[in-house]
Amino acid sequence: xxxDAIVIGAGHNGLVAxxxxxxxxxxxxxxxxxxxxxxxxGEAGGLRVAAMPAGLNPEISRTLALHRHGLRYGKPMTTIxxxxxxxxxxxxxxxxxxxxxxxxAHAALHRRLxxxxxxxxxxxxxxxxxxxxGGIADLIALGRMGxxxxxxxxxxxxxxxxxxLSNVWDLLNDEMGDGPLAGALxxxxxxxxxxxxxxxxxxxxxxxxxxxxxxxxxxxRAMPQGGPEALIGAxxxxxxASGGAVRTGALVERILLGDDRVEGVRLAGGEELRAPLVLSxxxxxxxxxxxxxxxxxxxxxxxxxxxMATEGMVARLDFxxxxxxxxxxxxxxxxxxxxxxxxxxxxxxxxxxxxKYRELPARPALECTFVPGEPPRLSVSAQxxxxxLKAGWTKASRxxxxxxxxxxxxxAMPGIGARVTGTEIATPADIEARFGLPGGHWHHGEFRxxxxxxxxxxxxxxxxxxxxxxxxxxGAGAHPGGDISGAPGWNAAGQALKDGRAAK
Amino acid sequence: MSAVKTAHPPxxxxxxxxxxxxxxxxxxxxxxxMNWMGFASASVLDTVEFEYFAIRNQATVxxxxxxxxxxxxxxxxxxxxxxxxxxxxxxxxxxxVAYVIWCDEAGNVVDDGTVFRLSDTEFRxxxxxxxxxxxxxxxxxxxxxxxxxxxxxxxxxxxxxTSFAVLKDMGLVGVETMKPFDIRxxxxxxxxxxxxxxxxxxxxxxxxxxxxEDALTVWDYLMEAGHLRGIRVIGYEALDMARIEAGFLLxxxxxVSSQTHLRPGRARNPYELGLDWLVTLDKPHFNGRRALxxxxxxxxxxxxxxxxxxxxxxxxxxLVYHRQKKEAGFVTSALWSPTAKRNIAYAWIDAPYADAGDxxxxxxxxxxxxxxxxxxxxxxIVERPFFRNPRRTATPPADF
Numbered sequence: 001x002x003x004d005a006i007v008i009g010a011g012h013n014g015l016v017a018x019x020x021x022x023x024x025x026x027x028x029x030x031x032x033x034x035x036x037x038x039x040x041x042g043e044a045g046g047l048r049v050a051a052m053p054a055g056l057n058p059e060i061s062r063t064l065a066l067h068r069h070g071l072r073y074g075k076p077m078t079t080i081x082x083x084x085x086x087x088x089x090x091x092x093x094x095x096x097x098x099x100x101x102x103x104x105a106h107a108a109l110h111r112r113l114x115x116x117x118x119x120x121x122x123x124x125x126x127x128x129x130x131x132x133x134g135g136i137a138d139l140i141a142l143g144r145m146g147x148x149x150x151x152x153x154x155x156x157x158x159x160x161x162x163x164x165l166s167n168v169w170d171l172l173n174d175e176m177g178d179g180p181l182a183g184a185l186x187x188x189x190x191x192x193x194x195x196x197x198x199x200x201x202x203x204x205x206x207x208x209x210x211x212x213x214x215x216x217x218x219x220x221r222a223m224p225q226g227g228p229e230a231l232i233g234a235x236x237x238x239x240x241a242s243g244g245a246v247r248t249g250a251l252v253e254r255i256l257l258g259d260d261r262v263e264g265v266r267l268a269g270g271e272e273l274r275a276p277l278v279l280s281x282x283x284x285x286x287x288x289x290x291x292x293x294x295x296x297x298x299x300x301x302x303x304x305x306x307x308m309a310t311e312g313m314v315a316r317l318d319f320x321x322x323x324x325x326x327x328x329x330x331x332x333x334x335x336x337x338x339x340x341x342x343x344x345x346x347x348x349x350x351x352x353x354x355x356k357y358r359e360l361p362a363r364p365a366l367e368c369t370f371v372p373g374e375p376p377r378l379s380v381s382a383q384x385x386x387x388x389l390k391a392g393w394t395k396a397s398r399x400x401x402x403x404x405x406x407x408x409x410x411x412a413m414p415g416i417g418a419r420v421t422g423t424e425i426a427t428p429a430d431i432e433a434r435f436g437l438p439g440g441h442w443h444h445g446e447f448r449x450x451x452x453x454x455x456x457x458x459x460x461x462x463x464x465x466x467x468x469x470x471x472x473x474x475g476a477g478a479h480p481g482g483d484i485s486g487a488p489g490w491n492a493a494g495q496a497l498k499d500g501r502a503a504k
Numbered sequence: 505m506s507a508v509k510t511a512h513p514p515x516x517x518x519x520x521x522x523x524x525x526x527x528x529x530x531x532x533x534x535x536x537x538m539n540w541m542g543f544a545s546a547s548v549l550d551t552v553e554f555e556y557f558a559i560r561n562q563a564t565v566x567x568x569x570x571x572x573x574x575x576x577x578x579x580x581x582x583x584x585x586x587x588x589x590x591x592x593x594x595x596x597x598x599x600x601v602a603y604v605i606w607c608d609e610a611g612n613v614v615d616d617g618t619v620f621r622l623s624d625t626e627f628r629x630x631x632x633x634x635x636x637x638x639x640x641x642x643x644x645x646x647x648x649x650x651x652x653x654x655x656x657x658x659x660x661x662x663x664x665x666t667s668f669a670v671l672k673d674m675g676l677v678g679v680e681t682m683k684p685f686d687i688r689x690x691x692x693x694x695x696x697x698x699x700x701x702x703x704x705x706x707x708x709x710x711x712x713x714x715x716x717e718d719a720l721t722v723w724d725y726l727m728e729a730g731h732l733r734g735i736r737v738i739g740y741e742a743l744d745m746a747r748i749e750a751g752f753l754l755x756x757x758x759x760v761s762s763q764t765h766l767r768p769g770r771a772r773n774p775y776e777l778g779l780d781w782l783v784t785l786d787k788p789h790f791n792g793r794r795a796l797x798x799x800x801x802x803x804x805x806x807x808x809x810x811x812x813x814x815x816x817x818x819x820x821x822x823l824v825y826h827r828q829k830k831e832a833g834f835v836t837s838a839l840w841s842p843t844a845k846r847n848i849a850y851a852w853i854d855a856p857y858a859d860a861g862d863x864x865x866x867x868x869x870x871x872x873x874x875x876x877x878x879x880x881x882x883x884x885i886v887e888r889p890f891f892r893n894p895r896r897t898a899t900p901p902a903d904f
Contacts, residue, residue, distance in 0.1 A: 294646075295587065298609040299644070302644060
């Protein structure tokens with residue numbers, strides 16, 4: 001019997017979408033190219049791309065009853081900023097390791113941003129309005145969206161409108177000055193994208209990240225007990241509990257197009273699977289250009305999919321260690337927290353300057369954590385590392401990247417280099433090739449103001465519906481986008497169900 | 505950084521000469537020129553009346569070299585053309601021409617033009633507006649090359665009842681067997697000449713295509729051959745009269761292209777333009793098909809209609825009223841048709857009034873020695889075209 005719906009890709013968004021469809025009584029088949037589910041969260045080629053997930057959106061966890069499938073979150077992760085001086089510990093609005101004035105300034109700023117992020121957060125689990133021709137209906141839809149911002153009150157709304165398109169460099173310098181704390185916040189504003197702290201729109205990116213609230217305070221990451229694997233496992237169980245199935249090792253090669261609607265998919269190897277509903281967790285460009293094919297869509301959509309900004313800038317490196325290191329000022333428990341090595345915003349900006357010209361930065365900015373085990377590992381996300389490196393991704397380039405990361409680590413944790421026994425590298429180009437992910441971009445497309453809300457992934461395609469009837473985009477390329485919230489998958493499934501009911 | 509000297513020639517200033525410019529300038533006694541895509545194009549050479557009646561009674565030559573021309577060639581050229589236009593190009597055989605329109609994703613018309621199928625895998629698209637960027641987008645992902653050949657091909661429209669006879673006198677053997685929309689290759693004076701039986705006048709006529717360097721040789725020979733057939737060089741104004749009679753619409757005049765409009769809601773779809781007959785919905789996906797399928801089921805909000813208006817004064821830019829009171833639309837092109845002997849126009853009429861029968865009125869303003877007069881003239885919606893002579897399709901054409 002053929003399924004009611006096929007989901008392409010068993011990343012967390014694909015699984016969330018499948019579980020929601022399953023809960024609504026649809027028989028869902030999830031097809032995964034890798035031999036294990038999880039997408040960027042899953043381990044592939046010796047490391048996982050998304051090593052440090054933000055928490056799944058609580059409403060999604062609750063509705064899918066993921067706790068019944070074994071999902072438990074640990075204590076929200078503390079961010080520890082390692083710089084020249086003593087480590088700075090950040091728990092949401094609470095900071096230790098800086099002077100009292102800076103801590104107070106940060107607390108006030110965090111409260112303010114959290115309120116504003118909350119207003120944005122109300123839009124995350126909603127389908128954004130559809131913009132047609134700039135007419136009156138569009139203004140009403142936008143107005144409704146703006147209402148939650150207006151509800152912030154006059155002072156906060158004015159402040160939000162003042163800063164929302166500005167850059168995090170100016171904001172943080174104005175409010176508390178540069179340093180390890182500002183560096184850590186600027187990491188939140190820029191990680192995964194192709195924008196430096198001085199790029200316009202980085203305040204919006206920071207607010208967005210704070211809005212995607214998981215288990216902890218706004219913007220805090222939360223690691224499931226048992227690691228990312230536990231989250232994937234719970235989601236797979238939720239899919240199966242609702243009558244769905246996950247099939248691994250099934251690479252979708254083509255989305256089959258009938259008379260203007262999807263009819264199913266064809267796998268590499270030629271097997272054809274039929275379903276009236278297909279949700280793609282793949283990148284928008286891969287979905288439209290590679291899987292559906294441009295012949296089936298209008299030239300405007302093909303162009304938008306082709307030119308959307310999606311240059312990935314994060315390289316992942318996993319270092320195998322002979323033993324966990326001793327780091328001055330950190331307890332052994334601290335090693336499992338989120339460690340940020342970006343001594344100030346200037347370092348991040350300087351790293352971005354090189355990447356802008358498709359070169360490797362001399363000093364990358366790092367987010368890392370130690371993964372216990374035998375042997376233990378240090379898992380590092382390094383930015384900014386361009387996907388389309390001018391010199392090409394030769395062995396020499398990879399060695400240079402690894403050496404620069406180790407040099408930065410050595411400064412923050414003296415003696416770490418001597419403990420490294422093995423290195424795994426996934427450049428954005430590796431991630432692109434491995435996962436069929438254009439640009440190797442974490443978020444399936446840059447978080448820029450022109451690629452957000454009703455413009456995500458691009459204008460005219462914002463409501464999860466792709467141009468062909470029955471085809472939906474359920475991955476990070478759709479609103480509200482990346483990190484590990486599960487919201488795009490959730491919303492896409494909701495939209496597909498709504499359209500299905502409307503068609504009946 | 506120091507300035508780098510490039511090898512590009514400087515961009516020329518002012519209107520550029522076409523390959524026929526020297527001959528047309530010599531014949532242009534009025535010194536009437538206009539700007540057509542940056543080229544000097546004759547508007548009136550003697551008097552517009554002489555030129556117009558030559559179209560209808562003799563043979564006329566109009567320089568169409570400034571037209572935009574694109575070469576689309578490659579194994580998937582047919583698929584690309586079929587993706588571009590709303591007609592089914594698979595039915596267009598090599599050696600044939602088709603009048604086509606193409607639409608954006610909203611189903612609004614981008615431009616119209618003619619497609620020449622030169623072979624199984626090579627097409628030429630002729631149109632008014634630059635389309636290279638649009639064609640590049642349409643062709644992306646297909647095995648095809650798109651090339652702007654506008655300046656590589658010189659063109660002349662030879663139109664009028666004696667146009668066939670002129671070609672025959674030029675020694676084009678077999679030209680009498682050419683049917684409307686046929687393309688044929690000839691040699692004149694050792695120069696390659698491509699002839700298509702196409703035109704913009706609703707009458708017998710041909711278009712001649714050649715290399716720019718052969719332009720003057722062909723011109724001279726054509727004029728020599730046409731001397732006793734009343735051949736006459738004409739300008740745009742006379743041709744515009746003929747095109748209104750013949751039922752052809754002009755972008756920027758009768759409708760705004762979806763590529764050039766600025767205000768929302770100004771672009772127009774084929775159903776509003778009355779060009780339904782050019783849209784084949786049951787062919788593989790083409791640009792705008794999804795929107796057009798939806799639009800085909802809706803009643804258009806407005807329609808471009810042909811009007812026949814009482815009395816004799818052309819209704820340029822006039823407003824159209826229902827029962828002389830309620831504004832119902834406006835005129836885009838207007839003409840007292842000397843051949844049809846009727847006062848004709850194209851107008852946009854809002855949907856409720858498109859079937860209003862004979863209760864439509866056109867408000868014509870006339871200035872007479874500085875005094876304005878307002879005249880309400882009754883208008884009736886009629887079928888396009890206003891003029892179509894059986895000569896247009898007769899094969900072989902008569903030897904006038």
